[in-house]
Amino acid sequence: MAEKARKARLYKLEGEKLVRLRQPCPRCGPDVFMADHGDRLSCGKCGYTDFKK
Numbered sequence: 001m002a003e004k005a006r007k008a009r010l011y012k013l014e015g016e017k018l019v020r021l022r023q024p025c026p027r028c029g030p031d032v033f034m035a036d037h038g039d040r041l042s043c044g045k046c047g048y049t050d051f052k053k
Helices: 003-008
Strands: 011-014 017-020 029-033 040-042 049-051
Antiparallel strands (some): 011 017, 040 049
């Protein structure tokens, strides 16, 4: 799959505002998104994991 198509799934356009659909990593910053694994969120870059309650 093309790089642009993958990135397009991480954002949503509401009117003229671009909204992020995934949470950014608190360690890596706003450029890296956390992956949603159902019971936890994890960063593929630094390995940070946040368990859902």
